Amino acid sequence: MTNTQLTHVQIDNYGPWTVTPEPRREVDLQTLQSRLYADLSQLFGNRGGYVFFTRFDNMIAVSNGLTIEDHAMIQESVGNRYPVTMSLSVATGTTPAAALETATEQLQEAGSAQDKSRREVLEGRHIDTEFRTDEDVQIAHFDVVDATGKYTDKLSEFDTFIQIEQGYAALMKYMREAHEGLSFFVGGDNVIAVCPDMDAADYQDVVEHVHDDVGVELQVGVGRGSLAEEAGMAAKHALESSRANGTDVEVDF
Amino acid sequence: MTNTQLTHVQIDNYGPWTVTPEPRREVDLQTLQSRLYADLSQLFGNRGGYVFFTRFDNMIAVSNGLTIEDHAMIQESVGNRYPVTMSLSVATGTTPAAALETATEQLQEAGSAQDKSRREVLEGRHIDTEFRTDEDVQIAHFDVVDATGKYTDKLSEFDTFIQIEQGYAALMKYMREAHEGLSFFVGGDNVIAVCPDMDAADYQDVVEHVHDDVGVELQVGVGRGSLAEEAGMAAKHALESSRANGTDVEVDF
Amino acid sequence: MTNTQLTHVQIDNYGPWTVTPEPRREVDLQTLQSRLYADLSQLFGNRGGYVFFTRFDNMIAVSNGLTIEDHAMIQESVGNRYPVTMSLSVATGTTPAAALETATEQLQEAGSAQDKSRREVLEGRHIDTEFRTDEDVQIAHFDVVDATGKYTDKLSEFDTFIQIEQGYAALMKYMREAHEGLSFFVGGDNVIAVCPDMDAADYQDVVEHVHDDVGVELQVGVGRGSLAEEAGMAAKHALESSRANGTDVEVDF
Amino acid sequence: MTNTQLTHVQIDNYGPWTVTPEPRREVDLQTLQSRLYADLSQLFGNRGGYVFFTRFDNMIAVSNGLTIEDHAMIQESVGNRYPVTMSLSVATGTTPAAALETATEQLQEAGSAQDKSRREVLEGRHIDTEFRTDEDVQIAHFDVVDATGKYTDKLSEFDTFIQIEQGYAALMKYMREAHEGLSFFVGGDNVIAVCPDMDAADYQDVVEHVHDDVGVELQVGVGRGSLAEEAGMAAKHALESSRANGTDVEVDF
Ligand SMILES: Nc1nc2c(ncn2[C@@H]2O[C@H](COP(=O)(O)OP(=O)(O)OP(=O)(O)O)[C@@H](O)[C@H]2O)c(=O)[nH]1
Ligand SMILES: Nc1nc2c(ncn2[C@@H]2O[C@H](COP(=O)(O)OP(=O)(O)OP(=O)(O)O)[C@@H](O)[C@H]2O)c(=O)[nH]1
Ligand SMILES: Nc1nc2c(ncn2[C@@H]2O[C@H](COP(=O)(O)OP(=O)(O)OP(=O)(O)O)[C@@H](O)[C@H]2O)c(=O)[nH]1
Ligand SMILES: Nc1nc2c(ncn2[C@@H]2O[C@H](COP(=O)(O)OP(=O)(O)OP(=O)(O)O)[C@@H](O)[C@H]2O)c(=O)[nH]1
Ligand SMILES: [Ca+2]
Ligand SMILES: [Ca+2]
Ligand SMILES: [Ca+2]
Ligand SMILES: [Ca+2]
Incomplete structure (x- = not known):
């Protein structure tokens, strides 16, 4: 039985930011997005995780082995270095699709992707060490x-x-x-x-x-x-x- | 009439590199690819161009306004900072699809994407200033x-x-x-x-x-x-x- | 009593590389050096360490809490993403100066900073968990x-x-x-x-x-x-x- | 006769930012600073300029060949991608020291380095093309x-x-x-x-x-x-x- 732990990464209120006060230069948005992805690849990756760029404003990570504290640190580090912040939601499930469904739902309950006041949400729980196996x-x-x-x-x-x-x-x-x-x-x-x-x-x-x-x-x-x-x-x-x-x-x- | 100038960017012999001497850590490949894309976004972008990540090992740039000398400089700068090199091929055409077709063909004539001895090819020509218009x-x-x-x-x-x-x-x-x-x-x-x-x-x-x-x-x-x-x-x-x-x-x- | 664990980071054979086959563009060297430093800051930093840029071709890290395996991973990750490689030497001592002296000596014994055949050396040992304290x-x-x-x-x-x-x-x-x-x-x-x-x-x-x-x-x-x-x-x-x-x-x- | 054009780059209100609401993680500050420097190296460098890191929160660039519009674009690009903004002041003089003195003075007149309301100042003028020579x-x-x-x-x-x-x-x-x-x-x-x-x-x-x-x-x-x-x-x-x-x-x- 697998036990995949997935993290839904979502840039907070990103759509409005890209056009405020006016549309921002596309090359800067591309640079921002791909560097954020590169940084997350290293931040998750150096703890054994994988991140996928998916839509860049929403990314999906396989985060088995990362605790909620690790996630908090990654969130803080990005907040310290980027003009945007991100929310993270962690979940597990009997299949990857089920795990992600839960992760996304937790985020949606905390507010819309374009909610001005929803910032740096951190939801969910990691798998406790005692329940982790070599086949997760x-x-x-x-x-x-x-x-x-x-x-x-x-x-x-x-x-x-x-x-x-x-x-x-x-x-x-x-x-x-x-x-x-x-x-x-x-x-x-x-x-x-x-x-x-x-x-x-x-x-x-x-x-x-x-x-x-x-x-x-x-x-x-x-x-x-x-x-x-x-x-x-x-x-x-x-x-x-x-x-x-x-x-x-x-x-x- | 548009007159799009397109550049086909191709990392040289990248497939073999990713598995030599053994498969490289995926998070490092992802970091390398997305940073290279971010750098090209800035290098082309700061001259008014756009780059698209496409497949990451092959990228496509709209390069109107960039000369062959600009391309040579971008190629050199990447070669100075990455463990891989890239080839560039520039072309124009009556439609974007036609321009890219020419660009790719020029590259293919210079050798395979996985040719060990084809490195840092720079093919094609830019549009001369006198032929450039506001509707290109x-x-x-x-x-x-x-x-x-x-x-x-x-x-x-x-x-x-x-x-x-x-x-x-x-x-x-x-x-x-x-x-x-x-x-x-x-x-x-x-x-x-x-x-x-x-x-x-x-x-x-x-x-x-x-x-x-x-x-x-x-x-x-x-x-x-x-x-x-x-x-x-x-x-x-x-x-x-x-x-x-x-x-x-x-x-x- | 402190028990500082220091790591001497040295880019391998960097001087000759900067001028081969001809002097490389200074802005690219500056970009390479400062990004390598930024990456090491994250790689050591995400495990609780600190890195200092010192001379950029030689850097010094406080690496308490990082094992030799962590160092090996950092070395591999840099080797996967940069055109240069680096050697690492880890040591402890009764004072920071003494620790660094040992770290540097281990590296010097392995070969010159400009030795063509000395690459990706990894010397020394980390402090065993049982000997670590809150005052290190x-x-x-x-x-x-x-x-x-x-x-x-x-x-x-x-x-x-x-x-x-x-x-x-x-x-x-x-x-x-x-x-x-x-x-x-x-x-x-x-x-x-x-x-x-x-x-x-x-x-x-x-x-x-x-x-x-x-x-x-x-x-x-x-x-x-x-x-x-x-x-x-x-x-x-x-x-x-x-x-x-x-x-x-x-x-x- | 030389005619050096210098640019004083200053991060706006950076000191207070580093400790608000609490001191930020040093490794993130180091990463931010060195990446900003790397980006400026490329942004100035790809137009023929040089940047020096100096104190990182204040940097000095040799900007001959860059217009005020180029500076505005660099300022905007950094503002789009970093959590901090920067002010720029451009000047020339009979010696490099004199040029920089003027550049800094222009900035100081616009407000303190730690003035909350002074943001993205852009002062000074570039050398007109007709006055540029090969010995500048x-x-x-x-x-x-x-x-x-x-x-x-x-x-x-x-x-x-x-x-x-x-x-x-x-x-x-x-x-x-x-x-x-x-x-x-x-x-x-x-x-x-x-x-x-x-x-x-x-x-x-x-x-x-x-x-x-x-x-x-x-x-x-x-x-x-x-x-x-x-x-x-x-x-x-x-x-x-x-x-x-x-x-x-x-x-x-
Ligand atoms: N690359 C890029 N992405 C953008 C831009 N503007 C918005 N986006 C992306 O589009 C996502 C959705 O934002 P919007 O399109 O503003 O939101 P929406 O809910 O579809 O609302 P409407 O488009 O206004 O109907 C954002 O999270 C960004 O990822 C842009 O200028 N460039
Ligand atoms: N992300 C990632 N991409 C890879 C990896 N290995 C190869 N690639 C990509 O795949 C492209 C094609 O390389 P290959 O798959 O080796 O080449 P191929 O011609 O399909 O040959 P075979 O797969 O051996 O049949 C490369 O340019 C890379 O972009 C990998 O481990 N990770
Ligand atoms: N920024 C920068 N640093 C360089 C350059 N060339 C060399 N270096 C640095 O200088 C260090 C020492 O290299 P060298 O100066 O070649 O070595 P050396 O032992 O002093 O030998 P000689 O200078 O030939 O007497 C290298 O590790 C680099 O950090 C350059 O062009 N730019
Ligand atoms: N690396 C680093 N630099 C900092 C930090 N805090 C401040 N700085 C730097 O110090 C500069 C000056 O800021 P301050 O020290 O707050 O300002 P000050 O005018 O000296 O005021 P006081 O120190 O409060 O007397 C800033 O521009 C930053 O470059 C920090 O935590 N880390
Ligand atoms: Ca939309
Ligand atoms: Ca294949
Ligand atoms: Ca020397
Ligand atoms: Ca101070």
Whole structure:
């Protein structure tokens, strides 16, 4: 059984800020957003967590191993260094989708994303040490087979991008609907998914579904651990095996 | 007539680097990628250009106003500060899609994205000053109507994200196929599109197409200028008018 | 008794790199150096440590609470994101000066700062948990009395800087020679010192010495803790008391 | 004749901010300061300017080639991305010291560094294009001879630092008093000085003065240009000649 701890990160009242007193320069917003994401990657990452950029104003983190105090510190550090603040909500659940649902609900109960007076909310609880196990997090690292040869070196970059996006869209929807897993594009031709307890046959089915749906050929490595980092690194090594063996799916447990 | 100058940015031989000698920590790759994007946003942006993160290992910039010498300096600055290098290819064309096609082709002719010996290629030419006009760049800033009320404050963050992604997928494909425009998700519920010469009726048609296709309601502001920044800022102001007037499309020219 | 754990951070073979194949643009070197420092501040800081920029190519960290494994991770993370690598050497001692002496010696034994083949050395040992106490780190936060009124708002900025630098130079030498403490300028009119076991009278003597020597009037708050962060934050609060009470020295233990 | 254009950069009301509502975590302040400096290095640097960190809350830039509009854009970009704002004051003068004096005075007249209501002041004027020449900026790049062999590989890092600091203190004072030049430590064993019209004999005298005063042996390369970057790069190449020829002073004009 997995026991994923997820954190919903939301910049407070960001929409209005972007146009007050007048629309701000887009390049500065892009710089702000991507640096905030980079900082959160390090802040969560140096405690074994993973963050995904999702929509940049709302991000999703796998935070197993991080306590509420760790979250408070991350919140304070961002508040000290950025012109915006952020709210954090932490939850667990029987599947990643269920955990996130709870996390988002806790935030919504505290106020709207565009509520002027809701600032630096910190909701939820972490998993107590005694309940943590080595199988709490299951991560799958999906990758397009020979993206360079089939797309990058052949099509215009935008047309390559359309192919990758289509693969991602099909994958994210199927993982969400069929398995309650959450899949995130992480650049290049790579998607990292936070999964419930799935086995090799489940992944084989996912890979086939995406191929049938949009014609994009995936390979995937899957790992498990008490932290996102452990599970994610095991998944990367499994993906290397998949590359070496020419298989679609390699599961490291 | 628009005359968009596009730059295809490609990290050299990045795939192999990410797994040599062993898979690198994902949080470091995420930090590297998003910081490189932030830096390029500033480097292009401080000369009036726009960069879009696209796949992070391949990015697309609107570079009107930047010379080849500016590109060389940006390339050198990145080479001085990152463990990876990047190649750049610049082109123009009758539509954004055509310009990018040329840019990518120039890069592909210089070698594969995963060619060990192809490093810091700089291809193409900028538009000579005498040929530049105030209508070279047309930018549309698309935004979801009441994303906060309809999605962010109601659904789980991942389900909100699926809605936004679907809207984006429909928009990007239609803009590409029907108009040869290139559309990029820039966070939140926002998409910025680099467009050929399109008028208000064209945009109205796009907004309706997306609504019919996936049920996502968009509003859009459109601007024009000699630089991405001017066109983009005019688009933002037009979008504010669209918000104020409750219209679907506002065109600032 | 204090038991300061210090880490000597040294960029590997940096001098030659700055001029190979030709001198690199100074603004890029400055950007690289200050960002590396910012990253180390976060990487050490998020585990309760402090880093000082010192010469930027060589930095000094108070690393109580960080294990050798933490150091290895920091080293790897920097290696993944910068064009240069760094060596780290960890040591303790009866005074901060003695600890650093050992740390530097370990590094020197491993090879020259400009040795082409010495890369990513990691030397020394951290303090075992059982030997750590709440008095391991003593930190003094020195600040110039009314720097704004006396200098910043009166003199040219360079002449203000000369005054602050002179105060710092006198302080750093006296602390080093009379007490084996290490003092670092941290911006503005502030100096943070890593100290051996010193009492209020010792600090009173230091403040008077600097005043007699170069005419700069200091106030200081002193704190203690098992981590640099705790000791440093206690010192900041003590400095606020010193401001409130108009005293020269406030010691929080 | 040189015609240096200097910009005094001052964070608005920074002291009070650092302790409101309570003292902020030092590692976050350090991160904020060094990243702001890195950003300014790029923002000024990508237009040919140089910035020096000086006290971090007050910085000094050589801004020849940057207009007041460029300054306004830099100010806005920082305001968009940091929790603090900054004021800028631009001036020229017959010597660097005189230029800075005017710049600082303009700022002081606009209000105190700790005035709550003085925010984002932008004072002064840039040099009109018609008055700019190829000799406006003279930069000297000083470096300690064999710092690695004499200090870094021999002494404890703090004792090396004391040597370098002493050399810098002697140099900065003498350059300021004897020549009205402004000298800035830039890391390692390097000092970059913004100079009035000085010749090889003047520099020889400076090198000898520092050697006599504190025993630190310097070599220096000097360059000239219409922008800091050109002058600074010429100085670096001259310093390489000085290294190659074993001379104390090399002047590139
Ligand atoms: N985020 C992330 N991206 C990666 C990683 N490995 C590769 N990539 C990205 O994937 C892109 C393509 O690289 P590869 O997947 O190695 O290349 P390929 O041509 O598809 O070849 P195969 O996958 O071996 O069939 C790279 O440019 C990276 O952007 C990784 O571990 N993390
Ligand atoms: N990149 C970018 N993102 C923006 C901009 N303005 C808003 N956003 C994003 O859009 C999100 C939603 O904000 P809004 O679009 O203002 O909110 P809304 O609820 O959809 O309301 P309306 O658009 O006014 O109907 C914000 O959190 C930002 O992430 C912008 O100018 N640039
Ligand atoms: N690194 C660091 N710098 C600080 C801190 N507090 C203040 N400073 C710096 O010190 C500068 C001067 O601020 P203050 O010391 O508050 O001002 P002052 O005029 O000297 O007034 P008093 O110290 O209250 O007499 C600020 O601009 C900051 O650069 C701090 O906690 N850490
Ligand atoms: N900011 C800056 N620092 C530099 C530059 N070149 C060298 N350094 C610094 O100077 C330090 C010492 O390097 P060198 O000066 O090459 O070494 P050295 O042992 O003194 O040898 P020589 O100068 O050749 O006698 C390096 O670690 C860098 O920190 C430069 O161009 N800019
Ligand atoms: Ca692949
Ligand atoms: Ca919206
Ligand atoms: Ca003070
Ligand atoms: Ca030297």
